[in-house]
Amino acid sequence: MHSLATPEILTSGDRCFDEGLQAAREQFDRQPFLFRHFLSEHPLFQIPRLVEVVLSRPDSESYYDQGDAEIGQRWNAMPPKTMSLEQAVRRIQEAKAWIALKHAEQDPAYRELLDRALSEILPGSWLERYVKSREVIIFVSSPDRVTTYHIDRECNFLLQITGDKLIYVFDRNDRQVLSEEEIELFWSQDNNSARYRPDIQDHAQIFHLTPGTGLHIPVNFPHWVRNGKSVSVSVSINFQFHDRFRANIYRMNYMMRRLGLNPVPPGRTPWKDSLKATVATPVVELRRMARRLK
Numbered sequence: 001m002h003s004l005a006t007p008e009i010l011t012s013g014d015r016c017f018d019e020g021l022q023a024a025r026e027q028f029d030r031q032p033f034l035f036r037h038f039l040s041e042h043p044l045f046q047i048p049r050l051v052e053v054v055l056s057r058p059d060s061e062s063y064y065d066q067g068d069a070e071i072g073q074r075w076n077a078m079p080p081k082t083m084s085l086e087q088a089v090r091r092i093q094e095a096k097a098w099i100a101l102k103h104a105e106q107d108p109a110y111r112e113l114l115d116r117a118l119s120e121i122l123p124g125s126w127l128e129r130y131v132k133s134r135e136v137i138i139f140v141s142s143p144d145r146v147t148t149y150h151i152d153r154e155c156n157f158l159l160q161i162t163g164d165k166l167i168y169v170f171d172r173n174d175r176q177v178l179s180e181e182e183i184e185l186f187w188s189q190d191n192n193s194a195r196y197r198p199d200i201q202d203h204a205q206i207f208h209l210t211p212g213t214g215l216h217i218p219v220n221f222p223h224w225v226r227n228g229k230s231v232s233v234s235v236s237i238n239f240q241f242h243d244r245f246r247a248n249i250y251r252m253n254y255m256m257r258r259l260g261l262n263p264v265p266p267g268r269t270p271w272k273d274s275l276k277a278t279v280a281t282p283v284v285e286l287r288r289m290a291r292r293l294k
Contacts, residue, residue, distance in 0.1 A: 008175075021035040069147070085099070101138040132239075135236075159235040169204060169205050
């Protein structure tokens, strides 16, 4: 199990992260790694402030589910909710809830913090050249709550604020864990395409997050989470890349597989990759336009 000692809390300093984060920059979007941050006592992430956030915005700008969750459970198979979002936040200790307050950066205070944090994560022009969009998601979770197994399209820096959790992270390149078909389906139409099986569990790296520690999770690295014995608040600082080359290859392979073909995975034949990405790009854009016109 990977863990870091909780660092000294700095509430008045200018930095969000320990300087060790930059030392690990060569691992960005390649491997998961732990780092230290100085935001665990920041007033923006305390429960009273989060209740204010919930009350100030439509419920549609947040997501939450309630009840016991299994590791491999699909998001659309959760039990019916028995309380409102506001009630779930106020009663998070006993609510058995998992709450995601999306796009917190729309609030100017969180936006300022996001900009400062990203300037440390990705200093200089690298950020502007490669990052398409950025977001802050605040997760509030009940004790012992499981976040189900999934993959993300964002590059993620997860900061633990309150409570602790174990995160089980799998290698996106391990085809015993994550198949080409699952990745193709994810990039084409199903965000919940990655399937958990008990026999893959021993492939996971285990990270223990405590207040003041954080974890970098690269794009498409499967993971699931188990909270500790107290309420957990964590902050996800994430971004999507402009580069859609590899994603469009997967989308093209998905279409080819549906025609009964057996497409070559990305990275094996450069000229095929280039051709697939070139063909897929206008097709993907047409599909997006069609969805917007519906």
